[in-house]
Amino acid sequence: MKRFVVVLTVVLALAVLVAQPVFALQADGGGTMTDPVQLFLIGVIASAVVYGIKLVAAKMPDVEIRRDWLTIFLYVVSLALAAMWGGVVLPEFGGYADPVTFVAAALRWAGEVLVALGPSVGFATLIYNVLLQKVFDGLAKKAGLK
Secondary structure, three states, rough: HHHHHHHHHHHHHHHHHHHHHHHHHHOOOOOOOOOOOHHHHHHHHHHHHHHHHHHHHHHOOOOOOHHHHHHHHHHHHHHHHHHHHHHHOOOOOOOOHHHHHHHHHHHHHHHHHHHHHHHHHHHHHHHHHHHHHHHHHHHHHOOOOO
16 A cells, blocks of 8 residues: 555656646646647646556455545536636626625625636546547557546
8 A cells, every 4th residue: 555655756746847837838828729738738638547447456356446435526626727727717706785785695606606617627528538539549448448
């Protein structure tokens, strides 16, 4: 287990070294999915996930990594990438004077939050589709299916 933690730490450190230039390039502008730097980073993340799954399967054979948990994990990673690349600006909570206006302000704010999160969730879904395909292709190659 100790060796697994060391290997995971090294992989994460290398991923951070790869990601730093990506975020430096994103500071110039852009933020579209067609950016080759973003696609490269998605490929690096997919490779790290495949390596992690292979390592877990080799070191802990009694642990089963189910497809549903893997897809949830990949979507969370996609949401994090979309938030980093696209950013989200949350609306301010409106003023209120009594409980009735507070409820009205809370419902209005919740609707505005959903509208603000819409583009990021759509972008995350696009990232997720690319990431999921790369991970499953990598797992198929590791398993000798392709």
